[in-house]
Amino acid sequence: MSVILNKCNEYDIVRLEKIFEEAFAELGGIENYISQGTKVLLKANLLMKSDPDSAVVTNPVFVAALTRVVERAGGVVTVADSPGGFYSEKILKNLYTACGYNLIPEMCGAKLNYDASFKKEVYKIGDEVFPFTFITPFFENDIVISVAKLKTHGFTTYTGAVKNLFGLVPGTYKAEYHMRFPDVNVFSDMLVRLCSAAKPTLSFIDGIVGMEGAGPSGGTPRKVGVVIASDNPHHADMVASKIIGLKPEQVPTLGSAINMGICPCSTDEIEIKGNIEEFVINDYKQAIGGMGSMLNNPLLKKASNxxxxxxxxxxxxxxxxxxxxxxxxxxxxxxxxxxxxxxxxxxxxxxxxxxxxxxxxxxxxxxxxxxx
Ligand code: SF4
Ligand code: SF4
Missing domain, CATH: 3.30.70.20 (Alpha-Beta Plaits)
Known part of the structure; x- marks a missing residue:
């Protein structure tokens, strides 16, 4: 099974633990991913200081429930992200407090990352090599799990499992990537390569309450009522974006992955546990800036300036x-x-x-x- 959909309408830690346990079972058994002592990096979406109820960040209860399940299988969990802007121990501390993540260690055994160091490595992706600068916890853990938030995005139209991994790039380095890749489609090619370099073992998307409208931070919370789990971040994103009313060609990271031959063109080609139609929201408000669809239309592309x-x-x-x-x-x-x-x-x-x-x-x- 590639993508598991579960209905969930509230951030109830016990209910979420059950959902994650079932998802791991559907994905072949948690023992295939985690054994005694496996160091697991949960890469949450902690974009900025924000109350979890505003749906900007992955909800801390979602992260804590997943941690509990991973810990029962023997995993040792670190939660990390690099928000936009400066990246320091003090900034991380304030971020965790504002986002309710300071309460995570009270709910489970996860460690919050305070190490603001980073390192550059070169990754072979296909026949080419690409350098990426990642935060230190990425190198110190055995596996990475993308624990994303379901949101619209003014630049990339949608953000989920793949875009979430951009937070492995330390704060101010993100600006460098934006300058090097100002075109959204080229930027998305970079994101897909970054995802290939980071190799997330699993992806979970917090779609219990997503963000619609002016995402990823200025939009409105919208109840979607879904938890998405997958062993393939592109499949997870293909399903999540369909749920919020987007076609693959409107999501530049999906377009890039399809062009690179690492993602099918439609959810019809993805093995899904759960009825996707039950979750689809046709009137989900999209971000105005989302340019994916515009740049794929030759006429609009010409006029885009x-x-x-x-x-x-x-x-x-x-x-x-x-x-x-x-x-x-x-x-x-x-x-x-x-x-x-x-x-x-x-x-x-x-x-x-x-x-x-x-x-x-x-x-x-x-x-x-x-x-x-
Ligand atoms: S949209 Fe323009 S003004 Fe705003 S951060 Fe990007 S480059 Fe700067
Ligand atoms: S636009 Fe926002 S980020 Fe910029 S100075 Fe005003 S409040 Fe601060």
């Missing part, structure tokens, strides 16, 4: 904290008198400013008259 979505700052919400300035890989933002200003010639439309604004003061708008 003119109709491409852009970040727009909302003065009434902005508190001038400067987070957008710090995270902008293109150095395109300056703080003005009333709100931040963007140098439109420099902006590469990565939407990191929208992603990391703590006040939801950055909107993504399609500006039809924009001439750059």
């Amino acid at each position: 003119y109709i491409a979505p852009r970040p727009v700052f909302i003065g009434s919400k902005c508190v001038k904290c400067g987070e957008c300035v710090r995270c902008c890989p293109a150095d395109a933002i300056t703080i003005g008198k009333k709100k931040p200003n963007i140098d439109k010639k420099k902006c590469i439309r990565c939407f990191c400013c929208q992603e990391l604004c703590p006040k939801k003061a950055v909107d993504i708008k399609r500006i039809s008259f924009y001439l750059g």
